[in-house]
Amino acid sequence: MSEDNQNPEVKKHTFEAEVAQLLHLVTHSLYSNADIFVRELVSNASDACDKLRFEATNDDSLYEDDGELKIRIAVDEEAKTITFTDNGIGMNETDAIENLGTIAKSGTKAFLDKLSESQKQDGQLIGQFGVGFYSGFIVADTITVESRKAGEPSDKGVRWISDGTGSFTVETITKDTRGTSITLHLKEEYSEGEDNYLDRGKIKRLVNKYSDHISLPIQMRKEVWQEDVKEEGDDTEDQAPAGGEMVLTDEWETINKASALWTRSASEIDDDEYIDFYKNITYDFDEPLTWTHNRVEGRVQYTQLLYIPKKAPMDLYTREQQHGLKLYVKRVFIMDDAEQLLPMYLRFVKGVIDSADLPLNVSRELLQESRDVKSIRDGNARRVLTMLASLANSEDDAKQEKFAQFYSEFGDVIKEGLGEDMSNQARIAKLLRYATSTNDKVETSFEDYKARMIDGQKAIYYLTADNLAAAKNSPQLELFKKKGIEVILMTSRVDEWAMNFLTQFDDTPLQNIAKGAVDLGDLQDEEEKAEAEKAQETMKPVVDKLKTTLGERAKDVRVSNRLVDSPAILVTPEGELSPQMIQMLKQMGQEVPDTQPVLEINPEHPLIKKLDGNEQFDDLAQVIFDQALLADGGQLEDPAAYLKRVNELLMR
Numbered sequence: 020m021s022e023d024n025q026n027p028e029v030k031k032h033t034f035e036a037e038v039a040q041l042l043h044l045v046t047h048s049l050y051s052n053a054d055i056f057v058r059e060l061v062s063n064a065s066d067a068c069d070k071l072r073f074e075a076t077n078d079d080s081l082y083e084d085d086g087e088l089k090i091r092i093a094v095d096e097e098a099k100t101i102t103f104t105d106n107g108i109g110m111n112e113t114d115a116i117e118n119l120g121t122i123a124k125s126g127t128k129a130f131l132d133k134l135s136e137s138q139k140q141d142g143q144l145i146g147q148f149g150v151g152f153y154s155g156f157i158v159a160d161t162i163t164v165e166s167r168k169a170g171e172p173s174d175k176g177v178r179w180i181s182d183g184t185g186s187f188t189v190e191t192i193t194k195d196t197r198g199t200s201i202t203l204h205l206k207e208e209y210s211e212g213e214d215n216y217l218d219r220g221k222i223k224r225l226v227n228k229y230s231d232h233i234s235l236p237i238q239m240r241k242e243v244w245q246e247d248v249k250e251e252g253d254d255t256e257d258q259a260p261a262g263g264e265m266v267l268t269d270e271w272e273t274i275n276k277a278s279a280l281w282t283r284s285a286s287e288i289d290d291d292e293y294i295d296f297y298k299n300i301t302y303d304f305d306e307p308l309t310w311t312h313n314r315v316e317g318r319v320q321y322t323q324l325l326y327i328p329k330k331a332p333m334d335l336y337t338r339e340q341q342h343g344l345k346l347y348v349k350r351v352f353i354m355d356d357a358e359q360l361l362p363m364y365l366r367f368v369k370g371v372i373d374s375a376d377l378p379l380n381v382s383r384e385l386l387q388e389s390r391d392v393k394s395i396r397d398g399n400a401r402r403v404l405t406m407l408a409s410l411a412n413s414e415d416d417a418k419q420e421k422f423a424q425f426y427s428e429f430g431d432v433i434k435e436g437l438g439e440d441m442s443n444q445a446r447i448a449k450l451l452r453y454a455t456s457t458n459d460k461v462e463t464s465f466e467d468y469k470a471r472m473i474d475g476q477k478a479i480y481y482l483t484a485d486n487l488a489a490a491k492n493s494p495q496l497e498l499f500k501k502k503g504i505e506v507i508l509m510t511s512r513v514d515e516w517a518m519n520f521l522t523q524f525d526d527t528p529l530q531n532i533a534k535g536a537v538d539l540g541d542l543q544d545e546e547e548k549a550e551a552e553k554a555q556e557t558m559k560p561v562v563d564k565l566k567t568t569l570g571e572r573a574k575d576v577r578v579s580n581r582l583v584d585s586p587a588i589l590v591t592p593e594g595e596l597s598p599q600m601i602q603m604l605k606q607m608g609q610e611v612p613d614t615q616p617v618l619e620i621n622p623e624h625p626l627i628k629k630l631d632g633n634e635q636f637d638d639l640a641q642v643i644f645d646q647a648l649l650a651d652g653g654q655l656e657d658p659a660a661y662l663k664r665v666n667e668l669l670m671r
């Protein structure tokens with residue numbers, strides 16, 4: 020430790036009122052979070068080194084021939100102390116009085132003032148703002164700080180001592196080594212038993228947990244195993260194994276990985292390093308599909324290193340799914356699974372966010388409210404979408420292949436974004452791919468579709484179904500096939516829900532062809548329209564009779580202009596939930612009212628023609644309705660009755 024000469028002049032100072040208040044709160048409320056002092060003191064030491072590095076860019080001499088910045092932690096079991104030493108910027112007497120005796124941050128002061136008496140008892144709340152250096156007083160009854168500022172003479176060192184109550188003392192000392200050492204004289208209860216911070220293993224574990232990515236080496240004295248030496252003449256020769264013990268050496272070993280990869284410039288990091296880091300933070304054996312690494316300078320400054328995995332996790336669709344973002348504040352680990360930093364539909368993204376603008380003791384509750392966090396979340400979402408867009412739009416086959424791989428794993432999740440993230444809806448819509456009535460492969464984008472629209476087509480037509488086969492054979496498609504109009508076939512469970520939120524793409528309306536009446540507008544010629552009108556007239560008696568026969572089963576019956584080969588079809592009335600959607604919501608345990616479909620009939624179909632004046636009108640009507648329901652992927656309420664009717668009709 021430092022060499023010093025005692026200065027007879029020890030000056031006593033009282034803490035600023037707010038500090039005294041804060042100290043009281045810290046020691047009375049944060050005892051259940053005692054561990055935090057390790058990361059706070061390591062973080063301060065790391066900041067001090069960062070500051071020196073910054074100052075030294077203009078004045079190299081500040082390094083004083085000691086440019087290897089590091090942090091050392093020493094435990095003294097006899098003295099019951101733990102000491103954090105750094106060779107960073109250091110403090111002189113004025114600095115120490117100013118920095119350790121007052122609260123610099125006005126936000127913290129205001130926060131303190133606002134806390135009610137009962138809130139002050141709440142460790143969670145207190146933990147929300149940076150208690151920093153003062154956290155040492157949770158475990159220590161006295162803290163001694165010795166420091167000497169970089170570039171100042173060695174006899175201008177300072178010793179600051181306090182017991183964390185009302186006052187502190189400062190005195191001038193001689194300190195040859197630049198930087199700061201902070202010695203905690205541990206309270207009785209923290210120097211024995213379960214909470215014994217004199218246990219080197221415990222300190223190491225805490226450093227690994229919270230400060231592994233501090234980019235400076237954090238060192239502790241190396242311990243080695245030393246076997247008991249047999250005394251000469253001791254030839255009892257019993258077979259007991261030789262004993263031994265761990266002994267402390269004079270050698271220092273680095274205990275953190277010091278691998279804050281994200282703090283390095285992207286141009287200096289090779290792919291293997293990115294891949295290793297990904298594996299390290301995710302425990303994924305596979306390589307990531309792709310990643311993006313940026314330093315964002317804006318209202319909030321932060322670094323983002325975001326990865327997309329190759330495979331979706333098993334629990335992607337369960338609510339408990341863990342989010343993969345780790346939050347750091349100035350390289351100090353704050354929390355895993357920081358779900359506020361990404362919207363839900365991007366929950367598969369892994370990586371690290373490091374922001375210097377968030378407080379070290381930020382809690383989940385605070386994250387939820389913070390505008391800074393919102394701005395980080397928006398930035399992350401935009402960045403992921405941009406990265407995906409550049410894969411999707413790339414001319415490079417390998418990148419396109421990657422996008423296809425991404426889409427088959429995560430395509431359904433990003434569709435949730437259509438409803439969740441309105442500000443990025445257009446960006447998300449551009450990434451979506453579907454099968455269509457002319458291409459089974461899930462590769463057509465809305466853009467591709469638009470480029471293939473036929474003359475006079477004014478809408479993007481789509482159909483939702485349970486699977487591709489059902490979609491392709493849907494009677495809804497008949498007219499579109501006849502007219503050569505391509506229809507997008509959506510077959511995933513989220514499609515219909517998600518499409519509720521997307522009504523247009525690039526100014527072209529999107530239309531679900533199974534909802535409401537079809538209006539092909541200019542795509543229908545005059546002759547067809549005239550024919551349709553005529554059919555409405557002639558079929559009126561049949562339509563009316565059907566309405567009576569079907570009663571509650573159908574909301575309405577009308578003549579269809581969308582059918583070619585099928586006799587009839589069920590249509591969801593505009594603005595109502597489709598049968599698939601109702602089924603899905605019910606499966607999710609939601610209460611949904613049953614809705615009735617509209618039955619549309621094909622006036623040209625022989626079966627429909629047969630209805631007029633038929634003796635078995637009722638049976639035929641029910642069978643036609645049931646078949647339309649089956650064709651739509653629905654389930655019959657009374658299959659036996661259906662079979663009986665069909666058989667009767669067959670036997671005629």
Ligand SMILES: Nc1ncnc2c1ncn2[C@@H]1O[C@H](COP(=O)(O)OP(=O)(O)OP(=O)(O)O)[C@@H](O)[C@H]1O
Nearest residue numbers: 063064067109110118119149150151152153199379
């Ligand atoms: N190891 C150190 N070397 C030099 N200065 C230090 C050191 N530790 C603390 N200080 C000084 O004391 C000040 C107060 O520290 P404290 O931990 O209470 O707050 P902070 O570090 O500013 O805020 P936070 O911990 O919330 O980030 C620091 O801003 C810094 O100027």
